[in-house]
Amino acid sequence: MRPTTLRHHRRWHWGYASVPIVLLGWLVATRGVPSFVFPGPALVWRTAVQNLETATFYLNVEASLIRLALGFGMGSLLGVIIGVTQGRFEWADEAMSPFISFLQSVPPITWIPLFIILMGIGDLPIVSVVTLATIFPVAIAVNHAMRSIPKTQVWMAWALGAKNFRMLRQFYLPAILPSLASGLRVGFGIAWRTLVASEMIGGNNGIGFFIQTAGQVGNTGAVIWGIFVIGGLSLTFDALLLRRLERWHQRPSVAQSDASDTA
Amino acid sequence: MECEHVGFEYQRRPIFQDLSFTVEQGSWSSIVGPSGIGKTTLLYLLAGFLKPTRGQILESGSPIVGPGVSRGVVLQDLALFPWLNVLGNVSFGLDMTNMPRDQKIARAMANLAMVGLADHAHDRIDQLSGGMRQRVALARTLAIGPRILLLDEAFSALDANTRSILSIELRSIHERQHLTTILITHSIDEALAVSDRVIAINGHPAEIRGDLTVPRGEDRALLQSCHDTVLSWIA
Numbered sequence: 001m002r003p004t005t006l007r008h009h010r011r012w013h014w015g016y017a018s019v020p021i022v023l024l025g026w027l028v029a030t031r032g033v034p035s036f037v038f039p040g041p042a043l044v045w046r047t048a049v050q051n052l053e054t055a056t057f058y059l060n061v062e063a064s065l066i067r068l069a070l071g072f073g074m075g076s077l078l079g080v081i082i083g084v085t086q087g088r089f090e091w092a093d094e095a096m097s098p099f100i101s102f103l104q105s106v107p108p109i110t111w112i113p114l115f116i117i118l119m120g121i122g123d124l125p126i127v128s129v130v131t132l133a134t135i136f137p138v139a140i141a142v143n144h145a146m147r148s149i150p151k152t153q154v155w156m157a158w159a160l161g162a163k164n165f166r167m168l169r170q171f172y173l174p175a176i177l178p179s180l181a182s183g184l185r186v187g188f189g190i191a192w193r194t195l196v197a198s199e200m201i202g203g204n205n206g207i208g209f210f211i212q213t214a215g216q217v218g219n220t221g222a223v224i225w226g227i228f229v230i231g232g233l234s235l236t237f238d239a240l241l242l243r244r245l246e247r248w249h250q251r252p253s254v255a256q257s258d259a260s261d262t263a
Numbered sequence: 264m265e266c267e268h269v270g271f272e273y274q275r276r277p278i279f280q281d282l283s284f285t286v287e288q289g290s291w292s293s294i295v296g297p298s299g300i301g302k303t304t305l306l307y308l309l310a311g312f313l314k315p316t317r318g319q320i321l322e323s324g325s326p327i328v329g330p331g332v333s334r335g336v337v338l339q340d341l342a343l344f345p346w347l348n349v350l351g352n353v354s355f356g357l358d359m360t361n362m363p364r365d366q367k368i369a370r371a372m373a374n375l376a377m378v379g380l381a382d383h384a385h386d387r388i389d390q391l392s393g394g395m396r397q398r399v400a401l402a403r404t405l406a407i408g409p410r411i412l413l414l415d416e417a418f419s420a421l422d423a424n425t426r427s428i429l430s431i432e433l434r435s436i437h438e439r440q441h442l443t444t445i446l447i448t449h450s451i452d453e454a455l456a457v458s459d460r461v462i463a464i465n466g467h468p469a470e471i472r473g474d475l476t477v478p479r480g481e482d483r484a485l486l487q488s489c490h491d492t493v494l495s496w497i498a
Contacts, residue, residue: 152342155312158330160356160407170358174346 039221047221048228057210061229063123064195064206071127072191075134076184082139083183084172087146104136108194109201116202126198126206133194134187141183145176181245188242192234207233264309264411264443270317270468271301271308277468278304281318284462284471286445291437293446293454296464296497302447303339305464306415309445310336322411332356335409339416341400343388349375349399350384356407374402377436394425405436412437412444418453430457451493455486463496472496 023041030040039047051057082100086093108129115125149172157171173180199208207226214222269282278301286292296302307313308320311330320327322334330336343352354371362370375381378398388396397417404412417433418426434457437444448454454461455477463473473496478485 150340150342152338152340153344155307155310155330156336156338156342157344157355159310159312159332159334159336160403161332161359162355163359166359170355171344175344177346 036218036220039224043221044224044228047219048225051222051225060205060207060210061233063203064199064208065233067123067127067130067199067206068191068195070123071130071195072134072188074127075131075191076138076187078131079135079138079183079187080142080180082135083142084146084168084176086139086143087176088172093143100136100139103132104140108133108190109197112198112201121202121204125202126195129198130191130195134191137187137190138180138183141179141186142176145179145183146172148179149175181242184245185238185242188237189234192230192237196230264445265321266309266318267321268318269308269315269320271304271313272316273304279315280468280470282464282469282471283318284474286443288443289441290459291434291444291446291457292460292462293448293458294462294464295448295451295454295493296469298449300464300466301469302449302464303415305469306336306338306413306445306447310334310413332407333409334411334413335404335407336413337397337400337404337415337417339419341396343396343400343403345388347388348384349380349386349388349391352388352399353384353402353406355403371402371406374406375399377405378402378432394421394429397421397425397429401433401436405440410443412442414444414446416448417446419448419450426453433457451490451497454493455489461489461493463493465497 026041030038035043082096086096086100111129111132112125115128119125119128153175154171157167162171195206196208196211199206200212203209203212207229211223211226214220214226264286266282266284270280271278282305294302294305304313308315309327311320311327311334314328322331327334344355347355350368350371353375354367357367357370360367372381372384375384378401380395380398380402383391383395388399391399401417414433418430421429430453433444436442446454446458451461458477461473461475461477462471463475464470465472473493475489475492477489
């Protein structure tokens with residue numbers, strides 16, 4: 001235990017130490033450069049403080065988060081359904097694999113012009129493209145996880161009476177959960193990047209739209225502040241949601257927790 | 264349980280062509296044969312995991328068309344569910360029923376107590392020794408109340424002491440619960456130690472080479488004679 005703890009502390013010290021080093025490097029890099037070309041930390045800080053006092057900033061963040069929740073949520077659900085169907089039925093895998101291989105190789109953002117023509121400017125094309133961005137990494141991870149379950153475990157679940165929805169809920173989903181969590185982390189990263197890019201192209205609000213409009217008027221401080229917001233939110237989601245999800249597969253079952261309660 | 268002219272092919276290679284035998288209710292039969300002969304495949308057929316390519320297997324006069332809770336199975340690799348702890352594994356089959364939760368837990372705990380693992384109910388599977396995992400797999404299968412118990416090399420991964428203790432416990436459970444037990448094993452000694460009857464299979468495709476009723480008692484000379492007879496069938 002001791003060496004692990006020491007290594008952990010050392011890593012944290014380096015993590016803290018790297019912040020002033022990066023800030024110093026940033027300061028040095030921006031010396032002599034006009035602030036409208038490459039702003040220093042002070043200007044970005046002032047812009048951040050001003051922005052945090054305006055309602056528009058929060059409305060932009062809110063719009064992005066709602067789109068992300070809808071797109072990532074629907075994409076994850078569809079990805080799980082597709083992946084489970086592919087993993088469970090050979091014919092479904094054969095039928096869908098060529099399309100999934102093709103579609104997952106296409107950058108999701110390339111769909112945005114078509115979706116804007118079909119759906120107009122607004123939430124719908126952005127949510128649709130975020131959904132599309134999420135589906136494939138999740139479906140591929142789930143399909144792979146389904147195929148990795150040992151055949152004897154599946155047989156044993158059947159022999160113990162599992163079938164239909166109970167088989168899905170109490171056998172397949174827990175069995176694929178570690179891979180699903182990894183697929184969701186990958187999917188989330190792609191969804192988040194696609195969301196910001198989509199808002200820059202076809203949004204009328206949101207963080208991507210905020211950065212785009214700031215760039216158009218030469219407000220580079222706001223551009224960098226927007227980048228910080230995107231990175232900060234992403235790290236927050238990862239720490240609060242996705243890493244916890246990866247640990248979720250070690251949770252006790254209903255019967256287990258009941259027994260613990262009564263013990 | 265009856266096998267009627269059962270044949271099975273894997274990748275066009277016949278594993279069995281015409282296998283027929285009947286297992287009496289309440290008896291313990293062991294099927295012995297050399298490694299790679301298709302013993303595990305036979306267990307998968309009896310469990311309903313695989314379908315015979317010819318003939319049929321009957322349970323209480325009805326053809327087996329798939330896995331069923333009346334036939335409890337303990338596989339050689341145990342196939343425990345690593346995302347569940349010991350109690351979660353044992354209560355898995357009960358979770359598939361509409362039994363009230365407190366009854367499920369009580370029954371799972373009773374089965375764990377029966378195999379001597381009541382104190383390990385909340386342990387993770389990867390914290391257990393091979394013998395303990397074997398007991399968890401057995402408790403999980405017995406918890407669903409099968410009439411027939413199918414065991415694939417149930418003692419093979421165990422050391423000699425654990426094997427001896429577990430085989431005595433299993434025989435006792437078999438008698439107490441009036442189970443019909445079929446043990447698949449490559450070990451003649453193991454089969455003779457616990458069974459009422461030994462069926463020997465050998466050949467490619469595998470066929471029944473001999474069928475022996477095991478005498479009960481401590482007559483070592485008689486047991487050695489049985490051992491030699493079975494060995495001559497599968498050698």
